[in-house]
Amino acid sequence: MAENSAIEWTHHTFNPWIGCTKVGPGCDNCYAADLATVRMGVKWGAGEDRRHTAESTWKQPRAWNRKAEAAGIRYRVFCASLADVFDNEVPAEWRAELFQLIRETPHLDWLLVTKRIGNAAKMAEAAGGWPGNIWLGATIVNQVEADRDIPKLLQTNGPRYRFLSMEPLLGEVNIEPWLNPDKTCQGCDDGEGYGNRCSRTDIPRREECPWNQAVQIVTDHGPYADDGEPASVSCDVRTLDWVIVGGESGSHARPMHPGWARSLRDQCEEAGVPFLFKQWGEYVPAGDHLEEDTPANLRLRRGDRCHVFPDHHLMARVGKKAAGRLLDGVQHDGYPEAHHP
Secondary structure, eight states, rough: SSSOSSSSTOOOEOOEEEEEEEESGGTTTTTHHHHHHHHHOOOOOOTTTEEEEEEEHHHHHHHHOOOOOOOOHOEEOOOOBBBBBTTSOOOHHHHHHHHHHHHHHHHTTEEEESOOHHHHHHHHHHHTTTOOEEEEEEOSSHHHHHHHHHHHHHHHOOOEEEEEEESSSSSSSOGGGGGOOOOOEOOOOOSSTTSSEEEEEEESSSSSGGGGSSSSEEEEEEETTTTSSSEEEEEEEEEEESEEEOOOOOOOOOOOOOOHHHHHHHHHHHHHHEEEEEOOTEEEEOGGGGGSSSSHHEEETTTGEEEEOOOEEEEEOOHHHHSSSSTTTOOOOOOTTTOOO
């Protein structure tokens, strides 16, 4: 397994087991499936056995933990790049073994990214509860997944941070309802009594309780009314701690419109939420430089080297390395608090 990972937002990669099943459009061109099938002989998909990794692999995080402690820093560990921790097909005892390892490596921050966020809470409870050094991430690639899965992520109690991995980004996504920088809600009391209607006008909502747009933890206080309900309530609105955005890489990669990435950058900036732009992927905005009839540009202008979006935005396929990770000339490396040694 990888040490000193090339993945931009982590120091190390650890795979407790290998194998998974594709569950959404973001999985269509899964690099892990190709790698595991071709190079490791692990069959991918529903009903296939997951392969537990070797004891030597499981010893690596303890070594990283010792190094981090000695250096007085924290290392981020991505778990798992070739699997999903909350996969239904993984034996529960494997997950309990992993969570115990996480507890025993307190100088590491464990980043668990899942496409099955609805499983996370119950599976973590079965594994003994959330260790305090877990950052829980949900993979979100489009608006449908955002609306469905971000509330589930924010409802999960226990992780140190809750974040989004928006790679491959496949469309424009509005996450503003879950980035609200105002962390408090004045509750549901309009002055006429408990629960009549929202007393705020600046919380994102669609003519209904903002509970459906921002997950809230209710704290009762004040005298109780005659019906036994609290006379008033206040809510702490739980919001996202971090957003990672990236385009797709690989031979069948789909291009990412620059407007999609810019929108998420701007949403995060306005809310004060850390934003990390991981990569363009295979495609990069073409710009005016393609107008020159150089041999390189002529090759790029061939149909299989360019993609034109409906708004006529031109993307050139140059490969992940050449495309880089600058968004409008800026490298965005935001992280929660000071966790970026």
